[in-house]
Amino acid sequence: xxxxxxxxARVAAGDERAFRRLYEKYADRVFRYALTLLRDPHSAxxxxxxxxxxxxxxxxxxxxxxxxxxWIFGIARNQAHSxxxxxxxxxxxxxxxxxxxxxxxxxRETRVLAALGKLPPEQREVVVLAFYxxxxxxxxxxxxxxxxxxxxxxxxxxKEKLREALR
Amino acid sequence: xxxxxxxxxxxxxAAGGLTAEELAELSWHLAHCEACREELAQALxxxxxxxxxxxxxxxxxxxxxxxxxxxxxxLPVGRLELRSFLVGLSLGLSLGRLPxxxxxxxxxxxxxxxxxxxxxx
Numbered sequence: 034x035x036x037x038x039x040x041x042a043r044v045a046a047g048d049e050r051a052f053r054r055l056y057e058k059y060a061d062r063v064f065r066y067a068l069t070l071l072r073d074p075h076s077a078x079x080x081x082x083x084x085x086x087x088x089x090x091x092x093x094x095x096x097x098x099x100x101x102x103x104w105i106f107g108i109a110r111n112q113a114h115s116x117x118x119x120x121x122x123x124x125x126x127x128x129x130x131x132x133x134x135x136x137x138x139x140x141r142e143t144r145v146l147a148a149l150g151k152l153p154p155e156q157r158e159v160v161v162l163a164f165y166x167x168x169x170x171x172x173x174x175x176x177x178x179x180x181x182x183x184x185x186x187x188x189x190x191x192k193e194k195l196r197e198a199l200r
Numbered sequence: 201x202x203x204x205x206x207x208x209x210x211x212x213x214a215a216g217g218l219t220a221e222e223l224a225e226l227s228w229h230l231a232h233c234e235a236c237r238e239e240l241a242q243a244l245x246x247x248x249x250x251x252x253x254x255x256x257x258x259x260x261x262x263x264x265x266x267x268x269x270x271x272x273x274x275l276p277v278g279r280l281e282l283r284s285f286l287v288g289l290s291l292g293l294s295l296g297r298l299p300x301x302x303x304x305x306x307x308x309x310x311x312x313x314x315x316x317x318x319x320x321x
Contacts, residue, residue: 143253165254185212
């Protein structure tokens with residue numbers, strides 16, 4: 034059994050140390066994932082909170098038919114989309130997705146973030162989940178609720194656009 | 201495996217999410233196709249750049265953990281139970297908004313006296 038599965042089992046039994054350990058392991062990853070979806074730090078923090086609360090309350094509903102990370106990112110995605118639905122009608126978040134420091138505007142990472150920010154959200158999500166979070170296309174299909182071929186297609190399109198933008 | 205199929209899988213090789221069977225097929229193709237090896241090199245570079253760029257995004261604020269605790273009404277940090285066959289009393293201490301929990305149990309029926317039972321059960 035993987036470390037994450039052991040931790041989830043302990044969280045389901047009410048072990049707060051295991052919960053803290055999972056929080057430490059995933060909070061930054063969920064935050065950065067939510068940031069790439071929502072582009073707003075306050076909303077991303079809210080997604081982390083909602084995801085972690087759901088993790089504590091629903092750990093015993095983890096069926097074990099996926100990796101724990103896939104399950105957590107699925108929860109985070111649902112929370113992010115709920116937040117977007119609640120905030121529909123409010124002004125859109127700032128574009129593009131870049132670091133706030135203007136002095137860094139020409140560095141390599143900022144160019145990549147800017148290019149990511151210009152991708153359609155579902156393509157950006159595939160790139161971040163695959164390359165940064167290490168999910169397979171099968172896992173991403175599960176998180177996004179689409180077919181594996183759709184995920185592959187999104188990756189192909191995203192890769193072409195990023196290659197063009199970063200040339 | 202042809203080049204079209206190989207190029208569909210190459211980003212996922214770079215990301216590290218292929219099955220053993222896909223990996224074996226793709227490896228064989230890559231050994232014989234220079235153009236796809238170049239494609240793999242580009243995918244690996246792109247992956248590296250995405251990892252570095254997303255890694256530069258700020259971490260979650262330190263206060264987020266405390267907000268999670270507050271949302272849960274406090275996490276238990278200690279528990280004392282006194283029980284007999286007929287009656288039990290649980291006293292708990294937690295971190296967060298409602299730091300004290302008490303519950304009386306009579307003939308197996310739990311009666312919360314204080315605190316948020318959801319966190320404790």
